[in-house]
Amino acid sequence: MTYQFDFTDVFSAWPELAWGALHTLVLSGLAMAIGMVVAIAGALGKTSGPKPVRIAIDAYIELIRNTPFLIQIFMIFFGLPSLGIRLSSNTAALIALVVNVSAYAIEIIRAGIENIDKGQIEAGRALGLKPLQIFRLIVLKPAIQAIYPSLTSQFILLMLNSSVCSVIAATELTAAAGDIQSRTFRSFEVYFTITCMYFILSLIFWQAFGAIDRKFLRTPVKR
Incomplete structure (x- = not known):
């Protein structure tokens, strides 16, 4: 028996697919933005925080990086109600993505921070800059410039991993495809x-990340 390919029904459902794709973009974009903030705070805590903070961050990173993303989603969506915390599927999906990507991004940003020349930090202190100013002006931007390719790759993986969120009926592209x-x-x-x-x-x-790189991160070439 020969299978007859027919895309008619799929193409007729394009509004659902478009809506699902839009939700995937929104979900991924929010997770990226929030995850970046969490990762920067985590990297700062790991590189310059007190020992209990560093131990807690290390434990969080190891837990997330060594457990499946699917299990993390189930723990948040099905496990938290046991503690009296009930979340919608979309909220649980967002939290799961943020928790997952932050663990990887912390280590990426931490590596970038530790690659900064210590002399630059000492120069900032000599100029009377406050620790937060040193981190923002001297450490963070050069670190992000160095690790930007790794971060963008991680965020692309995040967008693709958002398809797993369909298992809890979160509104995104794979869930829309399942309905069709x-x-x-x-x-x-x-x-x-x-x-x-x-x-x-x-x-x-990739195009958006490339535009950000060209606009904000690359150092202009002097002529």
Whole structure:
């Protein structure tokens, strides 16, 4: 029996796919922004915080990096209600993505911070800059310039990992595809289409990150 490919039902459901893709972008973008703030704070705590703070951050990083993302989502969505904390699927998905990406980004940013020349930090102190000013003006920007490719790769993985959030019925592209597949029974057509869509979304992120790099991070060449 020869399978007959038919994308008609999939293309007719394009508003659902577009809506799902939009939600994936919003979910990923929020997780990236919040995760970056958490990661910067975590990296600062790990490099210059007191020992109990460093131990707590290390424990958090090891826990997240050595457990599956799917289990982390289940713990947040199904486990927290046991403690009286009930979250919507979209909120649980956002928290899970932030928790996951922050653990990886902390280590990336920490490596960038520790690569900064100590002499620059001493010069900042000699100029009378406060610790927060030294971190923001002398440490953070050069560190981000050095680790930017690693961060962008991590955030692309975050966007792709957001597809796992469909297991808790979070509103995103893979969940929309599942709804369409359950109605049309066109599994190959549906998932081939969203594969292409995820690829396009990845290209959009790469272009956006490249624009940010050119606009804000690259040092102008003096002529």
